[in-house]
Amino acid sequence: MSGLKKVIIPEMPPLEREMIALRIANMLEEGSYVNLGIGIPTLVSNWIEGRDIILQAEIGMLKSGPLAEEGQEEQDRINASCQFICAMPGSSYFDIETSFAMIRGGRMNVAVLGALQVSAKGDLAGWNNPSRGLGKVGNIGGSMDLAVGARKVIVAMEHFTPGGEPKIMSECSYPLTAKACVDVIVTNYAVIDVTPDGLVLKEAIPGVTAEDIQKMTAAPLKVAADFKEMEL
Amino acid sequence: MDKAYASVEEAIKDVFDGAVIAFAGFFSAGRPLELTRALAKTGVKGLTIVAQQVGTGNEEILELVVNGQVKKVISNYPFPRSATKGLEHPFEQAVRQGRIKVEVYPIGTFVEKLRCAGAGLPAFYTPTGVGTVVAEGKEIRVFNGIENVLETALPVDFAFIHAWKGDREGNLVYHCTARNYNNAMAMAGKVTIAEVETLVDAGGLDPDFIHTPGIFVKRVVEVGRPKLEKASV
Numbered sequence: 001m002s003g004l005k006k007v008i009i010p011e012m013p014p015l016e017r018e019m020i021a022l023r024i025a026n027m028l029e030e031g032s033y034v035n036l037g038i039g040i041p042t043l044v045s046n047w048i049e050g051r052d053i054i055l056q057a058e059i060g061m062l063k064s065g066p067l068a069e070e071g072q073e074e075q076d077r078i079n080a081s082c083q084f085i086c087a088m089p090g091s092s093y094f095d096i097e098t099s100f101a102m103i104r105g106g107r108m109n110v111a112v113l114g115a116l117q118v119s120a121k122g123d124l125a126g127w128n129n130p131s132r133g134l135g136k137v138g139n140i141g142g143s144m145d146l147a148v149g150a151r152k153v154i155v156a157m158e159h160f161t162p163g164g165e166p167k168i169m170s171e172c173s174y175p176l177t178a179k180a181c182v183d184v185i186v187t188n189y190a191v192i193d194v195t196p197d198g199l200v201l202k203e204a205i206p207g208v209t210a211e212d213i214q215k216m217t218a219a220p221l222k223v224a225a226d227f228k229e230m231e232l
Numbered sequence: 233m234d235k236a237y238a239s240v241e242e243a244i245k246d247v248f249d250g251a252v253i254a255f256a257g258f259f260s261a262g263r264p265l266e267l268t269r270a271l272a273k274t275g276v277k278g279l280t281i282v283a284q285q286v287g288t289g290n291e292e293i294l295e296l297v298v299n300g301q302v303k304k305v306i307s308n309y310p311f312p313r314s315a316t317k318g319l320e321h322p323f324e325q326a327v328r329q330g331r332i333k334v335e336v337y338p339i340g341t342f343v344e345k346l347r348c349a350g351a352g353l354p355a356f357y358t359p360t361g362v363g364t365v366v367a368e369g370k371e372i373r374v375f376n377g378i379e380n381v382l383e384t385a386l387p388v389d390f391a392f393i394h395a396w397k398g399d400r401e402g403n404l405v406y407h408c409t410a411r412n413y414n415n416a417m418a419m420a421g422k423v424t425i426a427e428v429e430t431l432v433d434a435g436g437l438d439p440d441f442i443h444t445p446g447i448f449v450k451r452v453v454e455v456g457r458p459k460l461e462k463a464s465v
Contacts, residue, residue: 038313058339059258059409075260075458076396076410082259082289093408095415095443096258097347100340104360128365132315134327136365137334139309145340145360179363 012207014188015230020156022047022232024112024186027154032109033062033102035146038081040156041112056108058142060099063091080142103142104149111150113143115157115182117172120219122182122194124155125174136175147178159187159216168192168199169218189213191230198222203230235402235446236431237453240270243425247276247390250303254282254346254388254417259289262410264392264427266455268292271392272299280304282346282388284339284413287323288312297323297332304333306386308342337383338366343416345386350419350448355384391421394458395444398428399435402449403442411443418448427455 015023017040025047028034035056036042045055045066057064057079064079065086073084102108117125124147128138147153161167168185185192190213191203201221204213210223237243244267247253253271257263272295279302286305287294296302305323312318319325326332337345338360348356357380361367371382393414396407404426406414418424431454 057409059261059412061409074408076262076408078259078261078409080258087408093406093411096339096343096412097416100343104340104358129315132318134311134324136368137310137327137336139311139313140336140338140366141309142339144338144364144366148360148362149340176364178360 012205014159015205016188018043018046019232020186020188023191023230024154024156026232027184028053028110033107034110034112035103035108035142035150037111037113037143037146038141039114041114042081044112044156056099056102057085058096058099058103058146060094060096061085061091062094063088065091100142100145103145106149106151108146108150110152110154111146112154112156113146113177115155115167116161117167117169117174118155118157118182118185118194119172120170120194120198122180123172124153124177124182125172126177128175130174138175143177147181152183153181155182155185157185157187159189166216166218170220189216192221193224200224201227203228205230233402233446234400235450235452236400237451240266240427240453240455243267243451243453244270244274244390246423247271247274249276250278251276251389252280252282254391254413254420255290255293256391256393256412256414256417257290258284258409258412261408262394262406262412262414263290263292263458264394265292265458266427267392267425267453268296272296272301275301277301278303280306282306282386282417284309286310287321288317294323297326302326302332304335306335306337306342308337308339310334310336336366337361341366341383343413345383346388346413346416346420348385349387350416350421353385355382357382386420387422388417388420389422391417391424393418393424393426395426395428397430397432397437398426398449398452399432399437399446400452401434402426402446402452403437404428404444404446404449405437405441406443415444418444421448421450423450424448425451425453427453429455429457
């Protein structure tokens with residue numbers, strides 16, 4: 001492992017995964033094309049009903065709709081997480097080469113991705129946990145294309161590993177998904193921007209101070225001039 | 233030109249030991265189930281499999297693995313998502329024991345390697361993968377101030393694909409997100425074999441709504457609507 005020290009977690013209960021997703025949904029602008037990765041990112045779709053946001057399913061669908069009700073599943077219509085989904089007025093289907101032309105071609109306003117680690121420079125490590133012992137192979141999926149191609153990358157993740165180690169660090173120790181690609185990190189404790197001057201702490205959950213967040217983070221944080229308590 | 237075959241067995245009869253075969257599909261959508269099941273009964277071996285999934289969400293390819301017919305896999309998401317499930321998974325075990333070699337690519341690169349093979353392009357540059365293990369040992373070149381990695385085309389001996397409707401000329405139409413890899417793999421195949429749910433005579437499909445033109449397809453065989461258990465990651 002990376003030799004990181006375990007840190008003491010404040011007693012305030014961290015955000016549930018659904019609330020991380022809600023904070024991210026509130027960041028999305030109307031008129032955006034958005035791709036959601038597997039895990040917490042997928043939950044963002046629960047918070048955008050009625051908004052002018054078009055989701056791309058990278059398997060080959062734009063305006064991907066909500067999950068299909070039991071009994072209404074169409075085996076030919078799924079998202080990248082292999083969930084049966086609905087079509088909506090204005091949906092379209094296309095092949096995967098077109099799907100990734102959209103992604104690499106800069107047409108996605110936002111990609112929301114999970115992460116194992118994020119560095120102070122915005123490097124993202126998300127596809128290969130070395131503890132699995134598979135070496136240089138693993139499940140890459142669409143993550144590298146999205147990290148490189150989306151105009152804005154928002155990471156949605158827990159602040160710590162299940163073992164209690166910080167996931168935000170000066171340098172990633174796991175194999176990278178892409179270098180310097182992350183714009184914003186939203187965790188169950190904080191919102192942190194990645195800037196040319198390093199990481200900037202923008203928000204923390206109620207009852208947790210900027211000092212607490214710094215102790216929980218293995219990279220230096222600057223505190224934003226407009227630092228505030230997170231609102232949902 | 234009549235490309236229709238009477239059975240899947242007949243359509244795959246010339247698949248040889250050591251062949252490189254692309255299998256279309258993504259979880260439950262657009263997989264050539266019947267062609268793959270027929271291949272598992274042939275005993276051909278030493279195969280290189282090009283596919284999105286191997287095993288989890290693709291039980292038919294898993295059968296080829298369990299039969300010992302596979303020597304190499306080229307994929308983008310080959311392993312079970314869960315590390316714990318992976319340890320018990322026959323494909324992951326074969327990889328860990330060195331019985332099957334694996335190459336992985338990002339999806340965008342994986343599909344473009346196939347598309348290029350079908351489009352007469354030997355290689356292409358992409359910004360995806362730069363600075364990662366994917367780019368190790370490959371040429372890097374800067375265009376417009378951005379680093380790109382050189383990736384090569386991936387031609388395949390056979391492409392097994394699945395379409396919703398096809399005509400006897402090999403023109404194909406896909407359904408919903410079952411389109412996924414089918415078109416790129418049809419283009420990449422030296423011999424492309426399409427199983428179709430419904431086969432019609434020439435003239436039975438609207439030329440304005442063909443997804444893969446028949447020139448990319450060598451054989452067509454009607455298999456009906458596939459029956460799937462619930463898809464699982």
